[in-house]
Amino acid sequence: MVxxxxxxxxxxxxxxxxxxxxxxxxxxxxLPILWVLVAATKSPGELFSSFGLWFTDSPQAWLxxxxxxxxxxxxxxxxxxxxxxxxxxxxxxxxxxxxxxGYAIAKFPFRGRELLFSIILGGVLVPATVIxxxxxxxLNAVDLTGTYWSVxxxxxxxxxxxxxxxxxxxxxxxxxIIEAARIDGAGDLRIFGAIAARMMTPALVTIFLFQFVTIxxxxxxxxxxxxxxxxxxxxxxxxxxNSQTQRDPMFxxxxxxxxxxxxxLLVALMIGLQRFWRADLxxxxxxx
Amino acid sequence: xxxTRAAGRVLRPAPAPAPQSPRGSGPAxxxxxxxxxxxxxxxxxxxxxxxxxxxxMFAAFFLxxxxxxxxxxxxxxxxxxxxxxAPEKTFVLFxxxxxxxxxxxxxxxxxxxxxxxxxxxPLMVVTAVGLALLxxxxxxxxxxxxxxxxxxxxxxxxxxxxxxxxFLYIPATSPILQVLSVLGIDLNPLSTDSIxxxxxxxxxxxxxxxxxxxxxxxxxxxxxxxxxxxxxxGASEWAITWRIKLPLVRPSVILVTxxxxxxxxxxxxxxxxxxxxxxxxxxDYTPNLAAYNQAFSQGNPNLAAAMAVIVALLGFAxxxxxxxxxxxxxDRAW
Numbered sequence: 001m002v003x004x005x006x007x008x009x010x011x012x013x014x015x016x017x018x019x020x021x022x023x024x025x026x027x028x029x030x031l032p033i034l035w036v037l038v039a040a041t042k043s044p045g046e047l048f049s050s051f052g053l054w055f056t057d058s059p060q061a062w063l064x065x066x067x068x069x070x071x072x073x074x075x076x077x078x079x080x081x082x083x084x085x086x087x088x089x090x091x092x093x094x095x096x097x098x099x100x101x102g103y104a105i106a107k108f109p110f111r112g113r114e115l116l117f118s119i120i121l122g123g124v125l126v127p128a129t130v131i132x133x134x135x136x137x138x139l140n141a142v143d144l145t146g147t148y149w150s151v152x153x154x155x156x157x158x159x160x161x162x163x164x165x166x167x168x169x170x171x172x173x174x175x176x177i178i179e180a181a182r183i184d185g186a187g188d189l190r191i192f193g194a195i196a197a198r199m200m201t202p203a204l205v206t207i208f209l210f211q212f213v214t215i216x217x218x219x220x221x222x223x224x225x226x227x228x229x230x231x232x233x234x235x236x237x238x239x240x241x242n243s244q245t246q247r248d249p250m251f252x253x254x255x256x257x258x259x260x261x262x263x264x265l266l267v268a269l270m271i272g273l274q275r276f277w278r279a280d281l282x283x284x285x286x287x288x
Numbered sequence: 289x290x291x292t293r294a295a296g297r298v299l300r301p302a303p304a305p306a307p308q309s310p311r312g313s314g315p316a317x318x319x320x321x322x323x324x325x326x327x328x329x330x331x332x333x334x335x336x337x338x339x340x341x342x343x344x345m346f347a348a349f350f351l352x353x354x355x356x357x358x359x360x361x362x363x364x365x366x367x368x369x370x371x372x373x374a375p376e377k378t379f380v381l382f383x384x385x386x387x388x389x390x391x392x393x394x395x396x397x398x399x400x401x402x403x404x405x406x407x408x409x410p411l412m413v414v415t416a417v418g419l420a421l422l423x424x425x426x427x428x429x430x431x432x433x434x435x436x437x438x439x440x441x442x443x444x445x446x447x448x449x450x451x452x453x454x455f456l457y458i459p460a461t462s463p464i465l466q467v468l469s470v471l472g473i474d475l476n477p478l479s480t481d482s483i484x485x486x487x488x489x490x491x492x493x494x495x496x497x498x499x500x501x502x503x504x505x506x507x508x509x510x511x512x513x514x515x516x517x518x519x520x521x522g523a524s525e526w527a528i529t530w531r532i533k534l535p536l537v538r539p540s541v542i543l544v545t546x547x548x549x550x551x552x553x554x555x556x557x558x559x560x561x562x563x564x565x566x567x568x569x570x571x572d573y574t575p576n577l578a579a580y581n582q583a584f585s586q587g588n589p590n591l592a593a594a595m596a597v598i599v600a601l602l603g604f605a606x607x608x609x610x611x612x613x614x615x616x617x618x619d620r621a622w
Contacts, residue, residue, distance in 0.1 A: 014525070015427035022422055026437045029497065032452040033440070035463065039455070052456075052463030101342035108335050116343070123350045125607060127554045129576045130600040131350065133583050133592055134357035154349040162342065188334030217445040219557050224584070235447045239561065242451060246564070256455070259448050266443035274436055 033263055040064055040260035044253040064257040071241075071254055078230055079237035080265075083216055085148070086233055090155030091211035095204055098158050102165020103192055103200070107178060117166065123159035129220055136224040150225035151233070155215045161207040168203035169196065205276045216266065234262050354600075361385065361594035384594035394595065397575045398602070400484070404574075405552040405606075408488045412548045415492060416499035417541060421533065423500070424507045426525055435504065438497035446494060450561035453490045458565060478566035487558045495551065499544045506540035507533060542614050546607050553603045556580070575599045 035052055041059040042050065050056050068076050104110075105117050135154060136145060144150045173196045181191045197204065219235045226232055229240060238258050245251040364380040388394050419438060423431045441449065455461045457477040459469065468475055477486040510533065518528050534541075556576040563569040571585075572578035575595055583592035 015429075018422055018425055018427040019429050022419075022428060022434050025419060025422075026434060029438050029441055029493065031464075032449070032456060032493070033444075035456060036452050039461070048460045051466065052461055097342040097345060100338040104335055104338040108331065110335060116339075119351075120346060123346065125550060125604065126350070126354065126600060127550060127603055129554045129556055129579075130357065130596045130603075131353045133579060133589075133596055134353035134360065135349065136583075137360070137589060138353055138356055153345070157342070157345045157349045159346065159350070188331055189337060192334075192338065213443060216443075217447075219445065219447045224580075235445045238451065239447055242561070243564075255451060259451055262448055263444050263452075266445075267440050270440055270443040271436055274439065 033267065036256060036260040036263060040257040042253070044250050047252055047256065064253055065261075068254055068257045068261065072229070075229060076237065076258060076261075079232055079234045080262075082148075082231060083233040083235075086151050086155060086218075086222075087212045087215040090152055090215045091208045093152075093156040094158040094161055094211040095208045097156060098161030098207060099165045099197065099200060099204055100192065102162040102167075103169045103173070103196055105162070106166045106169035107173065107175070107196075108188075117162075120159045120162050124163070128218075132220045132224050135221075139225065145225050146227050146231070148231060151218075151222050154221060155211070155218070158207065158211050158214075161211060164203050164207055164210075165200065168200050172199050172203070202276075209273060209276060213266075234258075238262070357593045357596055360590055361597050364590050365588075380590075384591050385598070387591055388594050388598060393570070393572050394575065394578055397572055397578050398598075401553065401555060401574055401602075404484050404488065404555060405549065407484055408491055408552050409545060409548050411488060412492055412496060412499060413541065413545050415496045416503055416544055417534075417537075419496065419500045420503035420507060420537075421529055424504060424533070425529070435501070438500055440497065441494050442498040442501075444494065446490075446557045447561060449490055449494050450558045453486070453493070454562055454565055457486055457562070478562065478568060480568040483562075483566065483568040487555070487562070490558050491551070491555075495548070499547070502544055503537055503540050506537040510536050542611070546610060549606050549610060550603055553599055553606070 038053060038055060039047055041061040041064070042056055043058070043060055046056045101120075105113055131154075139145050139150050144153075177195060177199075178191055181195055182188075186194070216233075217235065218233075219239075222233050222236045226236065229237065232240065238255055241251050241258065242255045245255065361384050362379060362381055363377045364383060365375045365377050422428060423434055423438075428434070444452075456464060459465045459476075465475060465477075476482065477489075514532055514536075515528060518532060523531070554576060555574045559569045559573045559577060563571075563573070571581050576599060579592040579595035579599070582588045582595065
């Protein structure tokens with residue numbers, strides 16, 4: 001981020017105040033993550049008997065890790081792979097579907113186009129919790145519940161993606177280029193696939209990342225749809241373990257280490273990809 | 289405020305589409321009638337290929353469940369005979385709604401949801417705006433690092449966030465409570481009095497950074513000439529913040545507020561995860577929990593559907609009510 005106002009000389013006290021508040025906020029946002037990283041190195045007993053933000057004398061991070069990956073025949077690995085599968089495939093399909101639709105709405109005047117767009121936008125307003133329950137009964141009627149498809153298919157629909165794609169196609173794909181390609185004899189599908197999609201890349205990346213995180217974090221949909229632990233994503237798997245802590249306190253440590261792993265995984269992804277979260281993409285919501 | 293991350297969704301009708309060039313799309317005017325006809329057919333086919341897949345999926349996984357829920361909420365399912373026969377569906381019109389709204393514990397859960405929204409929405413908006421302005425201010429050091437750090441919790445699933453905060457809310461594992469206790473302050477975030485704040489804190493932790501991100505994007509979109517002009521006129525940083533930045537990011541603030549309202553109404557995961565830790569959370573603590581409970585434990589999907597529709601209507605009412613309220617004063621936000 002460029003700080004345009006930096007050239008102003010700031011009084012020292014206000015600089016200290018600003019950065020002090022930012023630092024306190026940073027501690028707040030990092031605290032649970034620091035806690036879980038430290039806790040993941042402890043034995044189940046020490047989890048409850050030692051100070052939460054410092055390591056114990058006998059850290060056992062490696063043992064905890066091995067336990068997480070060997071528990072229930074290595075099911076944790078399946079959960080990670082399932083989460084990756086649901087998120088990557090779902091987000092990929094969502095990106096293509098919404099990009100094509102958003103582009104068409106932006107660049108083709110057709111009857112009912114504004115109505116279609118309004119209905120899609122209305123979809124953004126509907127809480128997912130409202131959709132998940134009836135969706136279960138619908139998919140149950142066609143025998144899809146319990147399958148990978150029951151989570152994958154609904155994840156491929158991103159009304160927000162259509163919105164972003166439309167905004168970005170309007171802003172980034174000039175009509176002149178489409179027209180020129182048409183004169184050169186390119187079909188509309190080819191123009192979209194070979195030219196427009198490339199110009200919309202930042203939007204496509206954002207739609208993908210947004211949908212990826214949304215699916216990765218989703219809990220209610222897999223909760224109502226899936227019944228077989230092997231098909232669970234991480235979120236569901238960890239709560240399954242959490243529900244077993246009353247039977248066997250050892251599960252506390254599994255939940256803690258598993259949570260630490262999943263947090264690290266996503267945090268690494270966030271930091272690695274943060275430059276792709278294109279700030280200007282929300283411009284449609286702020287300009288005009 | 290959880291699984292769907294509705295808070296992240298941008299909703300606002302697009303700005304008017306860019307003016308199309310005369311031959312922008314569809315029929316190529318000016319060429320011969322046969323050629324034009326051919327073009328049109330090509331375009332129609334292409335249009336269909338691009339719009340239909342999303343439209344079909346949207347209809348199947350968004351519209352159909354809504355229609356299904358509304359329809360289902362008007363029926364009642366009763367096991368016929370001794371419970372061995374096929375269940376019978378009878379049309380009962382609004383009986384399920386009457387049952388839901390006549391149930392004191394459901395009404396209580398609605399009230400709880402409103403109380404939660406009253407805590408969460410202002411807390412979220414003030415925090416997100418405050419952090420965005422601080423990071424954007426002239427005095428901020430390392431704004432990039434802070435931005436990433438605040439954004440990180442958005443990547444932690446709501447369930448995991450609730451699990452982690454759960455550990456930070458019980459004295460046996462919480463370093464915060466332990467330190468406070470040494471200082472002579474005994475807090476119990478999971479008590480009946482403070483549980484709503486404890487839940488609000490989890491949602492705030494998860495989404496403040498994302499909302500801040502939207503607001504920073506809006507702040508970056510302000511043309512820098514405005515700041516230069518203000519500086520030349522001798523405006524202080526404070527004046528620039530109040531007189532220029534805040535008014536210009538108003539649409540984004542409204543956006544963040546609407547998302548937070550929608551997200552708040554989804555309250556489900558946090559109470560579900562915290563429930564085993566405290567007696568303050570019942571099985572129908574929020575309307576969504578109640579609906580989930582009716583559908584999967586009580587075996588009454590029709591009542592569950594009615595409850596879900598009530599939550600959706602409440603969401604629409606609040607979102608649109610808020611938008612009307614802010615749009616009435618001064619300029620239209622969207």
